Amino acid sequence: MDGDNNLSKAALADISEMEAVGSTQNVNIILQLDLKGAITTKRYRIIKGSSELISDLGELDMAAPQTLTDFLIWAKDSYPADRTMLILWNHGNGWDQGDGPSVPLQKTVHSVLYDDDNHSAFLSNFKVRDAIKKSGLKIDILGFDASIMGTIEALYEFRELADIIITSQEVGQSNGWDYGSILLSLTVNPGMMPEDLAGKIVDAYRDFFENDFYPSDPAYEKRHSIAAHRTKYIELIAKQIDMAAVQLISMLDDPAPATRENTLQMIKNSRNNVQDIDWYVQPYVYVDLLDLSRLIGLETEIPELVSKATIAEYHGMDRRNANGISIVFFKMPDAMNLTYDHNYKNYDPETNTGNYGDFINQYKWDEFLKRYYAALGF
Secondary structure, eight states, X not given: OEESSTTHHHHXXXXXXXXXXXXXXXXXXXXXXXXXXXXXXXXXXEETTEEEEEEEOOSOOTTSHHHHHXXXXXXXXXXXXXXXXXXXXXXXXXXXXXXXXXXXTOOOOOSBOOBTTTTBOOBOHHHHHXXXXXXXXXXXXXXXXXXXXXXXHHHHHTTTTEEEXXXXXXXXXXXXXXXXXXXXXXXXXXTOOXXXXXXXXXXXXHHHIIIIIHHHOTTSOOOOEEEEEEGGGHHHHHHHHHHHHHHHHHHHTOXXXXXXXXHHHHHHHHHHHSOEEOSSXXXXXXXXXXXXXXXXXXXXXXXXXXXXXXEEEEEOGGGTTOOSOEEEOOOTTTTTTTTOOTTOSBXXXXXXXXXXXXXXXXXXXXXXXXXXXHHHTO
């Protein structure tokens, strides 16, 4: 729980929800916490009514990979378990620009976890992945109580870490997950299967927003989302995206002018009508993958595979065409001087530009975007 930033109060509120239930003989709730200010990093076992201090580690950088690895190794050795869920709690920003040089037009920061007191920027997704792998911890559920991590770029990066990943497509509220409801269900039935727990997490999130949050402010835009996915389908989805990208590039390069023009218009119409995601923090960047696939209309297995991957999914009514997985598709010209990132491309070690992410480097989606933008005149 990285609260060493503007989320400190939210962290304490979520801990109170955990303490309302507490650990049991069969369920250990283990927490590493850092808050903003002159507060050291501590490890706790959450018990009913309070938090039992296990160790005070001094001031650690919660955005350092080794900090995450050390916590996981300690938790694995100190509290061995038949099943494990790891939750990374902080801000999130989805796809990952990597550690290359900044671009003059770059206005946003990507990935997850940052630490104000140590002046540390968000960790890159591949560094989070490697930090978890290094620990050797077997994870059944990997959860991100953080915004905008429900992108194919992030899901693909973390696909080998756990059987299930839980993420949100949209910008969330500081309320985060409903830990009281989640942990009560788990402690009452500690033998529940991971997919059942994942479904409960999604249901609790939905119930909180639909029954508590939205009714308290009827004018609030109902945009929140969460989804639990089986990771064994993520690579298959990525390969189908790649096939679509190759086909679209071929259509844009067709010798027949009419085919090129019709293809360009079809893609423009699809981008203009697709379900946009995150209109507030990073506008004109993310779209819903399944909605885009339907609009473009190519014969792919994306709808079937997304359905197979999805354990549970929730979206507020103002994101009617959200389905749990987003993909980067900058909208031009709107994104050009606001959120367009030139580093959404394969990493080039000679120029130290591009992206370290597996999805971008292994597949052709970024090449399709480059070809499409060129056809638009950008």
